[in-house]
Amino acid sequence: MKIETILSPLLFKHIDSIEKKIVVVIDILRATSTITTIIDHGAKALIAVVDEANALKYKNEDYLIGGERNGETISGFDFGNSPFHYKKNLVKDKTIVLTTTNGTKCIEISSNASDVVIGSFLNLSAVANYLKNKDKDIVLFCAGWKDKVNLEDSLFAGALAQKLTNAELDDSTLLCLDAFEMSGKNLIKTLQKSNHFQRLERKGVIRDIEYCCELDTINIVPILKDGLIVKS
Amino acid sequence: MKIETILSPLLFKHIDSIEKKIVVVIDILRATSTITTIIDHGAKALIAVVDEANALKYKNEDYLIGGERNGETISGFDFGNSPFHYKKNLVKDKTIVLTTTNGTKCIEISSNASDVVIGSFLNLSAVANYLKNKDKDIVLFCAGWKDKVNLEDSLFAGALAQKLTNAELDDSTLLCLDAFEMSGKNLIKTLQKSNHFQRLERKGVIRDIEYCCELDTINIVPILKDGLIVKS
Numbered sequence: 001m002k003i004e005t006i007l008s009p010l011l012f013k014h015i016d017s018i019e020k021k022i023v024v025v026i027d028i029l030r031a032t033s034t035i036t037t038i039i040d041h042g043a044k045a046l047i048a049v050v051d052e053a054n055a056l057k058y059k060n061e062d063y064l065i066g067g068e069r070n071g072e073t074i075s076g077f078d079f080g081n082s083p084f085h086y087k088k089n090l091v092k093d094k095t096i097v098l099t100t101t102n103g104t105k106c107i108e109i110s111s112n113a114s115d116v117v118i119g120s121f122l123n124l125s126a127v128a129n130y131l132k133n134k135d136k137d138i139v140l141f142c143a144g145w146k147d148k149v150n151l152e153d154s155l156f157a158g159a160l161a162q163k164l165t166n167a168e169l170d171d172s173t174l175l176c177l178d179a180f181e182m183s184g185k186n187l188i189k190t191l192q193k194s195n196h197f198q199r200l201e202r203k204g205v206i207r208d209i210e211y212c213c214e215l216d217t218i219n220i221v222p223i224l225k226d227g228l229i230v231k232s
Numbered sequence: 233m234k235i236e237t238i239l240s241p242l243l244f245k246h247i248d249s250i251e252k253k254i255v256v257v258i259d260i261l262r263a264t265s266t267i268t269t270i271i272d273h274g275a276k277a278l279i280a281v282v283d284e285a286n287a288l289k290y291k292n293e294d295y296l297i298g299g300e301r302n303g304e305t306i307s308g309f310d311f312g313n314s315p316f317h318y319k320k321n322l323v324k325d326k327t328i329v330l331t332t333t334n335g336t337k338c339i340e341i342s343s344n345a346s347d348v349v350i351g352s353f354l355n356l357s358a359v360a361n362y363l364k365n366k367d368k369d370i371v372l373f374c375a376g377w378k379d380k381v382n383l384e385d386s387l388f389a390g391a392l393a394q395k396l397t398n399a400e401l402d403d404s405t406l407l408c409l410d411a412f413e414m415s416g417k418n419l420i421k422t423l424q425k426s427n428h429f430q431r432l433e434r435k436g437v438i439r440d441i442e443y444c445c446e447l448d449t450i451n452i453v454p455i456l457k458d459g460l461i462v463k464s
Contacts, residue, residue, distance in 0.1 A: 007381060007404075010242050014380050148246050149239060151403040171383040171427050172239075178422070179410035190410070195403050 003164060005140040005157045005172035007149045009102075012109050015139055022136050023110035024119040024127060024160065027143035028152040029196050030081055031103030033120040033212040034066075035229060037083040040123075040218045042092035045228040048104040049097060058097040064090070067099030074099075082208050095228075102143035107224060110141060116224035117232075121156060121187070123218045128163035130221045130232060138164070140173065151194040152212075155180045155187065187213040235396060237372040237389045237404035239381045241334075244341050247371055254368050255342040256351040256359060256392065259375035260384040261428050262313055262437075263335030265352040265444040266298075269315040271454040271463050272355075274324035278454070278461040280336040281329060290329040296322070299331030306331075314440050327460075334375035339456060342373060348456035349464075353388060353419070355450045360395035362453045362464060370396070372405065383426035384444075387412045387419065419445040 006012050015021070026032060031048075038046055047063075049055050052074055055065050059076065066079035066086070073080040079090075086096070110116050114136060119127045131138055140160060142153035158180025161173050169177065183190040188210060191197045200209055221232040238244050247253070258264060263280075270278055279295075281287050284306055287297045291308065298311035298318070305312040311328075318328070342348050346368060351359045363370055372392060374385035390412025393405050401409065415422040420442060423429045432441055453464040 007239060008243060011240060011379075011381070145403075147243075148402075149243070149404040149407065151406050154403075154407050169425070170380075171377075171386075172381040174383050174425055175381065175386050175407065175411050178412075178414040179407050182410040182414035193401070193406055 001135060001164065001167045002137045003140060003161055003167045003173045004138070004170045005142065005176055007142050007154060007172055008144045008147050009105055009109060010147050012141065018110070018113050018139070020114055020137065021139050022115040022117060022131060022134055023113040023139045023141050024117045025103060025106045025110060025141050025143065026119050026153045026156050027100065027103035027106065028120060028156050028212055029200060030083060030208055030212055031100035031143070032118045033122055034081060034083045034086065035098065035118050035222055036120045036122050036218055038086045038091055038096050038098070039222040039229065039231050040220050041086055041088040043096050044093050045095045045230050046222070047095065047097045047228060048107050049099055050101055050104045051099060055097050055099045063095050063097050065097045082205060083211055084208070102145065106141050106143045111224070113139070118222035118229060119156065119160065121159065121213055121215050123216070123221060124159055125163065125216045126219050126221050128160060131164060138167070145196055150196055152191055152196060155184050155190065159184055233367060233396065233399040234369040235372060235393055235399045235405045236370070236402045237374065237408055239374050239386060239404055240376045240379050241337055241341060242379050244373065250342070250345050250371070252346055252369065253371050254347040254349060254363060254366055255345040255371045255373050256349045257335060257338045257342060257373050257375065258351050258385045258388050259332065259335035259338065260352060260388050260444055261432060262315060262440055262444055263332035263375070264350050265354055266313060266315040266318065267330065267350050267454055267461060268352045268355050268450055268452070270318045270323055270328050270330070271461065272450045272452050273318055273320040275328050276325050277327045279327065279329045279459070280339050280461060281331055282333055282336045284331060287329050287331045295327050295329050297329045314437060315443055316440070334377065338373050338375045343456070345371070350454035350461060351388065351392065353391065353445055353447050355448070355453060356391055357395065357448045358451050358453050360392060363396060370399070377428055382428050384423055384428060387416050387422065391416055
């Protein structure tokens with residue numbers, strides 16, 4: 001089993017034979033953490049879209065729409081981007097349409113992969129077990145921030161690599177693994193130095209960050225199936 | 233003082249106001265280590281070129297040319313790529329033309345920067361002191377391998393960031409710093425896992441790798457000046 005890590009969508013072009021590989025999409029703050037929460041709370045499916053206009057096309061009685069603009073829930077939307085908005089009683093058996101710029105782009109780029117999996121610290125062990133059972137080559141695809149490398153996605157790649165012992169790691173994965181082993185034991189403290197933490201702190205969503213750094217609180221694996229994200 | 237790290241030339245486009253910043257070009261195995269050695273051995277100047285044809289244009293009595301193809305010194309060239317080829321008595325007061333694919337590309341891309349500096353583990357502290365004295369924002373530019381992230385360049389970025397205490401670090405730099413703090417104390421052992429080490433090992437140049445991992449054996453800083461690399 002080989003593991004490659006893509007630290008920014010701009011580096012995805014290095015991946016070959018994607019159709020034989022499993023891609024884990026990683027956008028820790030907050031898209032893939034929120035998606036994992038929504039699927040765990042019993043949503044029937046989730047559609048990730050890149051912007052407000054795409055989301056509004058789905059507006060009807062059967063779909064609920066989530067997303068933010070400048071930290072505020074968008075007019076006509078049912079939820080913002082915080083995982084805390086998606087309570088069980090609101091999302092159970094519903095299809096959720098979620099706007100997420102960086103995460104959606106990664107899902108679209110990876111759509112030819114053998115499998116596309118949604119990863120977050122919340123379901124770290126569940127994703128690791130899923131990957132062990134599949135026993136295919138793996139691409140850890142960090143969404144980053146506007147095509148830049150970010151710390152939280154990179155550290156998650158390291159955390160996942162740490163669980164997949166005996167895999168053959170490329171240099172990007174080795175870098176993430178070493179960094180996670182250095183500082184991942186106190187994720188919040190480590191991420192306080194990061195650029196995204198400081199952006200979100202200004203928006204007052206520290207509670208979201210703390211939530212997204214919880215390990216193994218969720219035991220399901222969201223996967224992409226026919227354009228929809230569903231429970232595996 | 234801010235530090236940004238570029239982990240692959242494909243990510244260089246994120247840098248703005250480059251003309252106000254110092255760029256440190258990093259291509260540990262072996263270009264920037266070899267360049268540092270050549271300048272330390274008293275060469276008058278070094279011209280980095282991307283390929284054999286460009287190098288041969290300089291062929292004349294006053295210039296010596298170095299480079300390899302598939303691990304062998306090229307016909308008509310005076311040296312290969314190993315730092316051990318460039319002995320003091322051969323390079324002193326000469327201008328050396330060196331072919332280096334990844335490193336040269338980085339030097340060319342950065343040529344609008346306020347300063348372009350050549351960094352390697354060999355002159356780590358000398359580069360750190362040079363940067364402290366300049367007190368400008370810094371870009372640590374990892375050459376990588378064919379636009380992919382590599383471990384040795386990333387760890388050097390972490391090593392340099394560790395010396396520049398009180399600087400404001402972007403997420404890529406934080407990632408490299410954490411990784412260096414985890415595993416940089418035994419560079420050779422860490423790099424044995426890396427892809428480039430394995431490529432060079434197959435070529436039988438382990439001695440070169442060991443040389444390139446030595447810390448602070450050289451106390452000069454090569455810089456780019458009017459298209460030539462010279463001692464600062």
